[in-house]
Amino acid sequence: MLFRGWGESVNARWPDVATVLDHVGVGHLVVTRHALVKQVLTDPVTFRPDNALDAVTPIPVTALRILAGHRFRLPPTLANNSGASHPEIRGIVADALHPTRVAAQQPWLTALVRQRVARLTAALDTGETVDLYADLVADLPLLVLARLVELPDAPVAAVKEFARAALELFWAPLDADRQRALAAEVGSFHPVLREFAATGGGLAARLRAAGHSPDVVVGALFFLLVAGQETTSQFLTLLLHRLTGEPEVRAGLRTGEVAVADVVEEGLRLEPPIVTWRRVAAVDTTLGGTAVPTGTSIVAWLARAGRDPEVVAAPGEFRPGQRGSRRHLAFGAGAHRCVGAQLARMEAAVVVAEAAPLLDGVTVVRPPWCPDNLTFRMPDTFVIRRS
Numbered sequence: 001m002l003f004r005g006w007g008e009s010v011n012a013r014w015p016d017v018a019t020v021l022d023h024v025g026v027g028h029l030v031v032t033r034h035a036l037v038k039q040v041l042t043d044p045v046t047f048r049p050d051n052a053l054d055a056v057t058p059i060p061v062t063a064l065r066i067l068a069g070h071r072f073r074l075p076p077t078l079a080n081n082s083g084a085s086h087p088e089i090r091g092i093v094a095d096a097l098h099p100t101r102v103a104a105q106q107p108w109l110t111a112l113v114r115q116r117v118a119r120l121t122a123a124l125d126t127g128e129t130v131d132l133y134a135d136l137v138a139d140l141p142l143l144v145l146a147r148l149v150e151l152p153d154a155p156v157a158a159v160k161e162f163a164r165a166a167l168e169l170f171w172a173p174l175d176a177d178r179q180r181a182l183a184a185e186v187g188s189f190h191p192v193l194r195e196f197a198a199t200g201g202g203l204a205a206r207l208r209a210a211g212h213s214p215d216v217v218v219g220a221l222f223f224l225l226v227a228g229q230e231t232t233s234q235f236l237t238l239l240l241h242r243l244t245g246e247p248e249v250r251a252g253l254r255t256g257e258v259a260v261a262d263v264v265e266e267g268l269r270l271e272p273p274i275v276t277w278r279r280v281a282a283v284d285t286t287l288g289g290t291a292v293p294t295g296t297s298i299v300a301w302l303a304r305a306g307r308d309p310e311v312v313a314a315p316g317e318f319r320p321g322q323r324g325s326r327r328h329l330a331f332g333a334g335a336h337r338c339v340g341a342q343l344a345r346m347e348a349a350v351v352v353a354e355a356a357p358l359l360d361g362v363t364v365v366r367p368p369w370c371p372d373n374l375t376f377r378m379p380d381t382f383v384i385r386r387s
């Protein structure tokens with residue numbers, strides 16, 4: 001299950017907590033129930049976030065040297081920061097992503113998506129295949145993020161490649177050759193990040209003005225460029241794929257009986273792009289009656305918690321607005337809960353509202369394929385054509 005926490009695995013029978021050995025023999029305590037996952041995420045004293053970005057496949061010295069050659073450094077800033085600097089850094093990022101600033105981007109995004117949907121509809125009408133990942137959603141979150149946090153211009157393809165390489169380097173089961181190749185890719189983007197951090201306006205300038213060191217600014221930008229756009233484009237791909245197989249939901253959207261916001265929440269519950277998130281036990285404790293020694297890696301299975309029958313009426317079914325639908329933990333919980341949740345929801349709502357009609361009468365030529373990864377789904381393409 002560890003590297004494929006969705007599909008058959010997420011629906012199988014599991015104990016509330018279970019120790020699972022990973023590919024290098026390290027044990028992780030996998031937590032499956034909604035209440036226990038929430039308990040872990042909301043208790044930062046017992047379960048610290050320090051290991052959130054640790055490489056699940058230990059990085060060999062040869063790959064570390066490649067990273068060091070690019071002066072790659074990643075001090076804890078956001079997701080893995082249990083220190084005193086976290087609230088202030090988080091506060092600055094949260095200001096940049098404030099709901100009113102997010103709402104102000106909605107008309108621009110709607111116009112862009114509408115334009116793309118019109119072009120794709122025309123392509124489908126002439127019998128062409130269309131890749132909804134590459135041709136519609138892959139770059140949308142990055143384009144919006146760049147406007148919100150005032151990222152200097154960077155080639156979109158380079159940011160996407162860097163972000164996907166980072167998700168693989170830190171969260172995938174890998175051999176040393178692949179780790180070296182990924183270290184070269186992630187490392188070579190680091191000078192670009194340092195330049196952003198040193199000269200960028202917007203968020204980078206506010207972090208600098210608050211007295212944060214260049215490394216901290218780089219760390220915050222690194223996490224945002226990875227978590228703040230790749231997760232959302234993954235989610236949009238998975239959600240559109242799911243909706244292709246949910247004709248009644250699409251019909252409800254058409255007539256207005258089903259609310260777009262409810263579709264987004266049910267999508268987050270059933271198709272979260274982040275399937276697990278880690279914490280580490282800071283003290284000897286117990287969880288669901290199981291002893292948890294200090295230092296244990298806890299894998300909070302977010303995707304599974306969203307399907308807990310104690311919380312949701314019909315856990316496996318896509319029923320927008322059903323009881324418990326909104327209680328998913330796709331954005332985590334507690335002091336580190338996703339600070340971009342509002343932004344991700346806005347983006348998903350725009351895409352669902354504008355692009356769902358595109359799915360009527362189509363055949364899936366190539367469903368999204370997801371590689372082995374502890375945490376991220378990372379779908380690649382999603383190809384459709386008119387039936």
Ligand code: HEM
Nearest residue numbers: 078079227228231232235331332333336337338339340344
């Ligand atoms: C569907 C899209 C997204 C999902 C499912 C998601 C999920 C998550 C999860 C599970 C966490 C860890 C929460 C915890 O430790 O309890 C997190 C943290 C975070 N996310 Fe997201 N995220 C998404 C989109 C975004 C976006 C669009 C941004 C910003 C542009 C963003 C920025 C962050 C940041 C900065 C953190 C760290 C917060 C902290 O440690 O204080 N995320 N996200």
